[in-house]
Amino acid sequence: MPNIERREFLKLVGAGSVGVGAGFMLRETIKHPQEYLIPHVLAPEDFSTGIATWYNTVCSMCAAGCGIAVRTREGRAKKIEGNPAHPVSQGRLCALGQSGLQVLYNPDRLTGPLLQTGERGSTAFSQITWEEGLSKVADRLDLLHAAQRGNRICLLSQGVGGHLAQLFELFMAQLGSERVLHYDFDHPHSLYAANARFFGEQQLPYYDLANTNYLLSFGADYLGSWISPVHHSLGFGHSRQGRPDVRGRFVQIEPRMSLSGAAADEWIAAIPGTEGILALGIAHRIVAEGHYQGADRDAWTQALANYTSNQVAQQTGVPAATITRLADTFAETEPSLAIGGGVAGNHSNGVDTLVAVNALNYLVGNIGKAGGLLFNPEPAGQVSHPRQASYRTMLELAEDARLGNIEVLILNSSNPVFSLPTATGFREALAGIPLIVSLSSFMDETTALADIILPSHTYLESWGDDFPEPGVGFVTGAVSQPVVSPLYNTRGTGDIVLELAHRVGLSEAIPWPSMQACLEDGWREIYEQGDPETREESFAAFWRAVLKAGVWGEKSQRESTFTLDTDVVAAIGVAAPEFSGSADDYPFVLHPYISNTLHDGRGANLPWLQELPDPMTSVVYGSWLEMNPTTAADMGLTEGDLVDIESPHGEIRAPVYVYPAIMPGVVAMPIGQGHSEYGRYAKDRGVNPLAILSPQITDAGGLASSATRVKIIATGSRVELVKTGGTSRDLGREIVQTWDGEPATAGDSAKVNSIPITTVTT
Amino acid sequence: MNVSIVPALKVLRPAAVVAAVAFLGLVVGYWANAAFLPGTSPVQPIEFSHKIHAGANEIPCMYCHTQARRSISAGVPSVSKCVGCHTDVATERPQIRKLMSYWDNKEPIPWIKVHDLPDFVHFTHKRHVQADIECQTCHGPVETMERIRVTSRGIDGSVQLDTPWEMGLCLNCHKQNEVENGTDCWTCHK
Numbered sequence: 001m002p003n004i005e006r007r008e009f010l011k012l013v014g015a016g017s018v019g020v021g022a023g024f025m026l027r028e029t030i031k032h033p034q035e036y037l038i039p040h041v042l043a044p045e046d047f048s049t050g051i052a053t054w055y056n057t058v059c060s061m062c063a064a065g066c067g068i069a070v071r072t073r074e075g076r077a078k079k080i081e082g083n084p085a086h087p088v089s090q091g092r093l094c095a096l097g098q099s100g101l102q103v104l105y106n107p108d109r110l111t112g113p114l115l116q117t118g119e120r121g122s123t124a125f126s127q128i129t130w131e132e133g134l135s136k137v138a139d140r141l142d143l144l145h146a147a148q149r150g151n152r153i154c155l156l157s158q159g160v161g162g163h164l165a166q167l168f169e170l171f172m173a174q175l176g177s178e179r180v181l182h183y184d185f186d187h188p189h190s191l192y193a194a195n196a197r198f199f200g201e202q203q204l205p206y207y208d209l210a211n212t213n214y215l216l217s218f219g220a221d222y223l224g225s226w227i228s229p230v231h232h233s234l235g236f237g238h239s240r241q242g243r244p245d246v247r248g249r250f251v252q253i254e255p256r257m258s259l260s261g262a263a264a265d266e267w268i269a270a271i272p273g274t275e276g277i278l279a280l281g282i283a284h285r286i287v288a289e290g291h292y293q294g295a296d297r298d299a300w301t302q303a304l305a306n307y308t309s310n311q312v313a314q315q316t317g318v319p320a321a322t323i324t325r326l327a328d329t330f331a332e333t334e335p336s337l338a339i340g341g342g343v344a345g346n347h348s349n350g351v352d353t354l355v356a357v358n359a360l361n362y363l364v365g366n367i368g369k370a371g372g373l374l375f376n377p378e379p380a381g382q383v384s385h386p387r388q389a390s391y392r393t394m395l396e397l398a399e400d401a402r403l404g405n406i407e408v409l410i411l412n413s414s415n416p417v418f419s420l421p422t423a424t425g426f427r428e429a430l431a432g433i434p435l436i437v438s439l440s441s442f443m444d445e446t447t448a449l450a451d452i453i454l455p456s457h458t459y460l461e462s463w464g465d466d467f468p469e470p471g472v473g474f475v476t477g478a479v480s481q482p483v484v485s486p487l488y489n490t491r492g493t494g495d496i497v498l499e500l501a502h503r504v505g506l507s508e509a510i511p512w513p514s515m516q517a518c519l520e521d522g523w524r525e526i527y528e529q530g531d532p533e534t535r536e537e538s539f540a541a542f543w544r545a546v547l548k549a550g551v552w553g554e555k556s557q558r559e560s561t562f563t564l565d566t567d568v569v570a571a572i573g574v575a576a577p578e579f580s581g582s583a584d585d586y587p588f589v590l591h592p593y594i595s596n597t598l599h600d601g602r603g604a605n606l607p608w609l610q611e612l613p614d615p616m617t618s619v620v621y622g623s624w625l626e627m628n629p630t631t632a633a634d635m636g637l638t639e640g641d642l643v644d645i646e647s648p649h650g651e652i653r654a655p656v657y658v659y660p661a662i663m664p665g666v667v668a669m670p671i672g673q674g675h676s677e678y679g680r681y682a683k684d685r686g687v688n689p690l691a692i693l694s695p696q697i698t699d700a701g702g703l704a705s706s707a708t709r710v711k712i713i714a715t716g717s718r719v720e721l722v723k724t725g726g727t728s729r730d731l732g733r734e735i736v737q738t739w740d741g742e743p744a745t746a747g748d749s750a751k752v753n754s755i756p757i758t759t760v761t762t
Numbered sequence: 763m764n765v766s767i768v769p770a771l772k773v774l775r776p777a778a779v780v781a782a783v784a785f786l787g788l789v790v791g792y793w794a795n796a797a798f799l800p801g802t803s804p805v806q807p808i809e810f811s812h813k814i815h816a817g818a819n820e821i822p823c824m825y826c827h828t829q830a831r832r833s834i835s836a837g838v839p840s841v842s843k844c845v846g847c848h849t850d851v852a853t854e855r856p857q858i859r860k861l862m863s864y865w866d867n868k869e870p871i872p873w874i875k876v877h878d879l880p881d882f883v884h885f886t887h888k889r890h891v892q893a894d895i896e897c898q899t900c901h902g903p904v905e906t907m908e909r910i911r912v913t914s915r916g917i918d919g920s921v922q923l924d925t926p927w928e929m930g931l932c933l934n935c936h937k938q939n940e941v942e943n944g945t946d947c948w949t950c951h952k
Contacts, residue, residue: 008776011776011780012779012780012783015780015781015783015784015787016783016784016786016787017787018784018787019783019784019785019786019787019788019789019790019791020787020788020790020791020794021787021791022784022787022788022791023787023788023789023790023791023792023793023794023795024791024792024794024795025791026788026791026792027791027792027795027796028795028799031801032801032878032926034801034804034874034875035874035875035878036872036873036874036875037838037873037874037875038838038870038872038873039838039839039840039841039870039871039873040840040841040842040870041840041841041842041864041865041868041869041870042840042841042842043840043842043843048828048829048832048833048837049829049833049835049837049838050829050833050834050835050837050887051829051832051833051834
């Protein structure tokens with residue numbers, strides 16, 4: 001027995017105890033963590049654990065109105081895909097649409113009603129109950145309604161269609177107001193105006209891209225962002241690869257190569273704003289060569305007299321030989337199609353330009369022909385366009401606000417403070433409105449100025465419907481149904497409006513208890529107009545069928561005939577575009593373009609879209625200025641150099657991206673970044689090129705967003721652009737093989753400077 | 763000159779004894795935890811007995827675990843399912859009263875998960891049930907258990923209580939039954 005001292009003994013006891021404790025804890029920490037199986041209290045009927053349930057509904061991420069199918073599991077939305085039955089999307093969907101899940105699950109969603117407690121714009125909001133919020137708003141509306149001052153109430157929504165749009169109008173009309181405005185930055189006002197002038201109707205035709213053999217696109221980035229990109233992409237795919245005997249060819253005319261430009265067989269850069277002049281140059285050649293034999297041929301000859309190839313070549317910078325070649329191919333290929341929009345419509349001569357594009361279709365007989373341009377039947381429900389506020393209307397609204405003619409402004413997910421140029425003073429004008437109510441789901445720049453926020457559901461949680469514009473050639477519509485239960489203490493936009501209507505005492509005219517009931521009533525009318533022979537036997541069956549399929553359509557076609565007004569022919573002509581800022585002081589034309597991810601800025605709060613590389617530059621997260629390599633070299637700038645971009649109306653700072661596919665003299669910037677609010681992913685990231693635009697107006701009253709001149713000032717500092725691509729050069733790797741000269745024949749293979757992978761040399 | 767490290771080691775001897783005792787304690791502590799708190803049969807919020815339900819009363823597994831034949835997960839019955847019978851059956855027992863208090867409060871019963879696979883394993887009940895694999899093949903003799911406990915099987919098919927599932931269990935069965943692509947990594951790890 002060794003003699004252990006007391007001190008020694010205590011040491012050993014201590015060591016032993018610590019050891020036992022440590023051993024116990026060691027095992028405890030490496031144990032499998034306890035998990036729980038939480039059952040339902042009541043088993044729901046519409047889903048089973050572990051089995052996906054799909055719901056068809058409508059995408060609301062842009063105005064195209066694609067049908068979507070949402071995969072849900074255990075009551076949670078997991079994935080969004082295109083609805084194969086919907087004629088617009090046909091089972092496909094774009095990145096913006098796919099990201100809708102991050103709208104639903106966004107951590108920066110407004111989760112309940114808020115009241116501005118500080119000064120307006122201080123964003124000092126405190127939570128209130130729906131009762132408080134609704135009664136505050138309803139009281140004010142009631143007051144104005146009772147005092148016959150209803151017209152001092154304005155409702156400013158993002159573009160919405162269907163019965164929600166109707167409900168807005170009914171509600172406002174009952175209050176005595178005609179001020180129902182929809183505002184989307186990219187609404188194609190010029191295109192509508194051009195079609196109204198040429199075809200005599202305020203409606204978009206169906207561009208049959210799928211079946212055309214030769215497509216001329218004047219500035220329309222139809223694969224990336226133009227009016228209905230998913231549907232157009234489908235058409236493009238079919239035109240290229242869907243037909244065994246023919247591969248559709250296509251020419252893109254724009255100053256900066258967009259996604260569509262990159263997919264084109266030929267990319268032509270005309271001097272900004274002269275796209276319409278180019279179109280008329282082509283038209284001149286078509287008429288002069290005798291391709292057009294209509295009765296009004298002389299009128300056309302006369303109208304186009306000043307657009308000979310040489311004259312047009314001088315104005316547009318496109319060689320005369322190219323113009324004649326385009327004209328001859330366009331006239332001789334059947335069917336061919338010309339489309340125009342986007343940057344081409346965003347100049348002071350935008351409508352004239354797009355009328356000229358329509359004229360091309362007219363002259364070669366593309367109208368009413370498969371592979372050409374077809375007229376859409378009247379939509380079965382309301383579309384957004386008639387209520388879309390042009391830039392001019394927004395200026396009038398700002399002026400009214402400034403003069404104190406507006407007492408209540410109700411905002412519905414419209415964000416003009418972000419997308420209107422700072423020079424318009426729209427933000428300041430809002431100070432003249434005593435009460436601003438926002439129904440947005442997010443704290444965007446305009447909502448941040450609101451006094452009361454009654455946050456609405458996201459589109460995946462609410463009822464609605466949509467009648468797609470542009471249409472698809474036949475009558476169709478789709479119902480938007482909730483695919484999940486609301487995540488937060490929010491309400492459907494329609495339900496909020498209905499509740500306000502009831503509180504103001506308009507229940508007689510607006511009787512529906514909920515948006516769902518309103519929709520069902522509206523669709524009952526559609527059902528009742530259907531053919532009694534073929535329709536479902538009851539409305540309930542019809543309604544179920546529509547919800548299940550996610551879409552409803554009727555076989556219908558419209559004769560695409562129209563008579564061209566002789567005045568239109570006589571007035572054909574495109575004036576030189578006007579720019580803000582002199583060419584001496586501001587040598588570059590700024591070309592802000594809609595990004596196919598962030599769209600007009602609404603996608604900036606979705607991290608998936610932020611981290612999605614831009615298709616042309618591969619840059620993620622942030623803003624950049626695209627500049628031609630020769631221009632950059634002249635100024636001594638390389639990629640990442642920070643420059644100040646100064647217009648007559650402001651200045652922003654962004655890094656340079658040297659982009660070979662942009663004209664010298666033009667600089668381009670993606671729209672969408674530069675938010676000062678709008679959640680953690682959007683806020684304080686990049687810059688907003690719209691902020692420095694000149695308040696220049698198009699001939700349709702829209703914002704001439706491509707008509708601002710800027711100057712570029714090097715700052716001397718630089719940043720690293722975050723992008724996934726390496727160098728844009730081939731560096732002898734033969735990734736992209738190029739071919740100069742005639743089409744290859746069998747004996748020409750020696751000309752291709754590459755080694756086929758099947759050849760093995762030893 | 764000779765240098766010895768022995769004097770230095772002598773100084774360390776008391777420390778070595780302390781370390782040895784501490785290590786012994788570590789082993790004892792670890793063993794004690796493993797022996798007395800195995801975590802292989804956690805106490806559930808309600809003392810539900812599979813022995814009574816599946817054993818004595820011979821209620822088929824899929825009467826309650828209704829999803830097993832058509833979903834990746836077998837599913838835990840909703841509280842309403844339990845109440846469906848127990849409005850009339852054994853209403854006076856304390857555990858049933860506990861069940862009713864969950865029901866009255868419209869609260870779910872927080873069952874503790876016993877059988878678990880790591881997240882990197884893709885297992886689906888549907889395929890196995892539809893291939894007529896008995897539940898007991900993996901879950902052990904559930905009908906004899908008062909409280910569910912982790913159970914696996916040895917290579918000879920013998921029941922091994924308190925042993926978590928490992929890949930051998932799956933592979934063994936897949937090989938024996940000559941499952942198509944049954945030993946392909948991507949069949950389960952996808």
